[in-house]
Amino acid sequence: MSTPPRVYTPGNRVEVMGYEPGFIGSYYEATILTVLDDGRYEVIYKNLVEDEETKIPLKEYLRPQDLRPRPPPVREAIEFKLTQHVDVFINEGWWIGAVAAKDMDRSVYLVYFESTGKAAEYDSSLVRVHQELINGLWYRSDP
Incomplete structure (x- = not known):
């Protein structure tokens, strides 16, 4: 049973899942700008830009299944184990x-x-x- 898509509102901080070849297994920090009538979201990326010269943050329209909330911070210091x-x-x-x-x-x-x-x-x-x-x-x- 799959989890229904989450509902986000403008200002929510999310991660965008990479799903295209070469980007699978990646997540990019973004913020919800608007919710569209068709259920998609307009996001603005924190670190991705439209153009390296202008440094204008990249905006994109995405489906709910392409997004997830940002994971909660891990407060304690962690030393990772092999294979983790x-x-x-x-x-x-x-x-x-x-x-x-x-x-x-x-x-x-x-x-x-x-x-x-x-x-x-x-x-x-x-x-x-x-x-x-x-x-x-x-x-x-x-x-």
Whole structure:
């Protein structure tokens, strides 16, 4: 049974799910601007721009199923475990990966991305716990 789409109002902070090839497994921070009569939402992105020169924030019209609320912040410090799913902030969005190695002396994680088959090192400040919204409740990833 699938969860019905959420209802958002202008000003709500959301994440837009990447669903096109090359963007699957990514989430981009945005804010709801307007609710359209056809049920879609106009959003403005926090980090994506229309043009690199003008830096005008990108706006887009999206369906409810392309959106989710922003995950709640995790207050306590977390040291991620090997194989744990995490989100890494790269390319202006959050990308889902798994911890492949860690070097806590340098505060660095090696994260593997299944969507690309590649791994790279990231400073721990760019890594957050991965959370999934299931039936209206947030669940953290476990190792």
